[in-house]
Amino acid sequence: MDETLTDPRDEPLPESLSARDRFDKIHDDMRSRICLLEYPPGMKLSETELATEFGISRTPLRRVLARLEDEGLVTSVHGVGTMVTTMDMAELAQVYRLRKELVLLQTSLDTVPPSPALIARVEQLLGRAEALKSAPSAKEFSMLDRDMFLTLLDLTANAPLRLMSERLYFRTARIWLQQVTASQIDLMQEIEIYAGEVQDILDALKLGDLDAIGHIRRGHISLSFARMQK
Amino acid sequence: MDETLTDPRDEPLPESLSARDRFDKIHDDMRSRICLLEYPPGMKLSETELATEFGISRTPLRRVLARLEDEGLVTSVHGVGTMVTTMDMAELAQVYRLRKELVLLQTSLDTVPPSPALIARVEQLLGRAEALKSAPSAKEFSMLDRDMFLTLLDLTANAPLRLMSERLYFRTARIWLQQVTASQIDLMQEIEIYAGEVQDILDALKLGDLDAIGHIRRGHISLSFARMQK
DNA sequence: TTCTCGCAATTTGTGCACATCTTGTGCGGT
DNA sequence: ACCGCACAAGATGTGCACAAATTGCGAGAA
Numbered sequence: 208m209d210e211t212l213t214d215p216r217d218e219p220l221p222e223s224l225s226a227r228d229r230f231d232k233i234h235d236d237m238r239s240r241i242c243l244l245e246y247p248p249g250m251k252l253s254e255t256e257l258a259t260e261f262g263i264s265r266t267p268l269r270r271v272l273a274r275l276e277d278e279g280l281v282t283s284v285h286g287v288g289t290m291v292t293t294m295d296m297a298e299l300a301q302v303y304r305l306r307k308e309l310v311l312l313q314t315s316l317d318t319v320p321p322s323p324a325l326i327a328r329v330e331q332l333l334g335r336a337e338a339l340k341s342a343p344s345a346k347e348f349s350m351l352d353r354d355m356f357l358t359l360l361d362l363t364a365n366a367p368l369r370l371m372s373e374r375l376y377f378r379t380a381r382i383w384l385q386q387v388t389a390s391q392i393d394l395m396q397e398i399e400i401y402a403g404e405v406q407d408i409l410d411a412l413k414l415g416d417l418d419a420i421g422h423i424r425r426g427h428i429s430l431s432f433a434r435m436q437k
Numbered sequence: 438m439d440e441t442l443t444d445p446r447d448e449p450l451p452e453s454l455s456a457r458d459r460f461d462k463i464h465d466d467m468r469s470r471i472c473l474l475e476y477p478p479g480m481k482l483s484e485t486e487l488a489t490e491f492g493i494s495r496t497p498l499r500r501v502l503a504r505l506e507d508e509g510l511v512t513s514v515h516g517v518g519t520m521v522t523t524m525d526m527a528e529l530a531q532v533y534r535l536r537k538e539l540v541l542l543q544t545s546l547d548t549v550p551p552s553p554a555l556i557a558r559v560e561q562l563l564g565r566a567e568a569l570k571s572a573p574s575a576k577e578f579s580m581l582d583r584d585m586f587l588t589l590l591d592l593t594a595n596a597p598l599r600l601m602s603e604r605l606y607f608r609t610a611r612i613w614l615q616q617v618t619a620s621q622i623d624l625m626q627e628i629e630i631y632a633g634e635v636q637d638i639l640d641a642l643k644l645g646d647l648d649a650i651g652h653i654r655r656g657h658i659s660l661s662f663a664r665m666q667k
Numbered sequence: 668t669t670c671t672c673g674c675a676a677t678t679t680g681t682g683c684a685c686a687t688c689t690t691g692t693g694c695g696g697t
Numbered sequence: 698a699c700c701g702c703a704c705a706a707g708a709t710g711t712g713c714a715c716a717a718a719t720t721g722c723g724a725g726a727a
Contacts, residue, residue: 286688516718
């Protein structure tokens with residue numbers, strides 16, 4: 208691995224953020240790394256290494272790890288280490304069953320009518336989905352799915368629902384990506400199906416039929432999990 | 438306030454728990470204090486005072502506060518302090534609307550048939566409810582409602598659903614208690630209604646009709662919130 | 668009197684050294 | 698050769714001192 212002590216990715220880090228902003232940034236970064244399998248399940252994370260990499264001390268980094276542990280992405284054991292969690296099928300099934308229900312609530316509870324800006328964002332996402340057909344990439348696909356999820360989350364104004372849905376999503380996203388990477392799912396087929404789903408959602412958005420969106424997504428989650436199990 | 442430096446309540450604390458157990462114990466304790474209005478909304482909490490009271494240093498206590506902040510029970514601001522959060526009606530309404538939906542899932546998603554032990558526990562709770570009629574106490578009522586909630590949570594085996602429902606419950610319980618204490622709700626009336634609800638739930642439990650329980654509870658949550666608003 | 672500026676007190680956030688716990692390894696006995 | 702125990706290495710957990718940030722108070726000028 209490389210020798211850079213400062214964060215080597217993205218922005219050159221504006222060097223003066225509030226403590227809270229620093230925390231959020233590092234948390235999102237770590238979560239992203241875990242969900243994109245940069246830190247695969249079972250991997251041991253070193254507090255001191257991560258601290259020096261982010262240019263902070265162990266104390267604030269431990270707060271990030273504590274939150275990731277609350278979210279179920281890592282587990283820390285005294286004297287042993289901090290490991291990225293894994294998930295068995297039974298646990299995964301529980302999360303998927305719950306997500307299937309919550310996705311309906313996302314388009315029926317405290318909904319906000321889709322703004323033109325939101326529709327434009329989905330159109331952009333559709334473009335990315337179409338582009339993936341000619342250049343398949345599991346990681347790009349995963350990022351697209353994440354952006355799509357976060358975009359559609361704006362359809363509900365119910366803050367607790369948004370928070371819980373987000374946590375559940377980030378809990379399972381990496382497992383799905385892992386299955387794809389292990390070729391247990393045919394990537395090209397998934398992309399085709401996904402592009403079709405985005406198109407359907409976009410049509411429903413333009414019609415303002417939020418209920419339809421909920422059921423489209425529910426069906427997609429259900430089938431996606433079914434394909435994972437086979 | 439008194440001068441005791443060690444935890445004055447419950448057990449004499451077995452003095453040697455694992456770090457994780459200590460954390461959980463202090464967290465549950467703090468959450469309980471907040472939900473029973475011992476620490477009312479807006480109250481400023483002192484890290485150093487709490488640390489000395491629990492007989493630990495600020496470092497592990499800060500971890501507890503961080504988790505409570507994640508759960509939305511307190512907020513910490515650099516240079517200002519840590520305050521117990523308050524909730525406006527709009528936010529409260531969002532949580533209640535979501536809880537109304539989740540309570541249905543609790544008796545329809547990954548359900549486990551009610552064990553005789555669980556039924557016996559509910560029968561005990563019914564006894565407590567009846568006893569409250571002759572000796573009304575807002576705090577006792579709140580603790581009864583909490584125990585009832587946690588007991589019925591055993592009807593679902595879906596771990597993520599259990600976790601989320603629990604967090605949402607502890608988020609609103611104190612606000613409800615606050616309204617009762619402020620006499621904006623007639624305590625005696627609430628107890629009567631509640632005892633009736635427990636009886637209905639018990640009957641449904643004995644029949645194994647979980648779906649009925651979901652709708653009984655949903656109705657109760659809905660009406661309870663309606664009475665709060667008036 | 669009133670407004671403004673600045674300092675001091677208080678509180679949370681951070682860095683670092685040390686305590687505690689687990690695990691692997693190697694030595695010695697059987 | 699094998700089993701067991703003790704110790705060392707390395708990880709997380711804790712305590713403490715200091716840094717950073719906000720707020721309130723008070724002195725001084727207009």
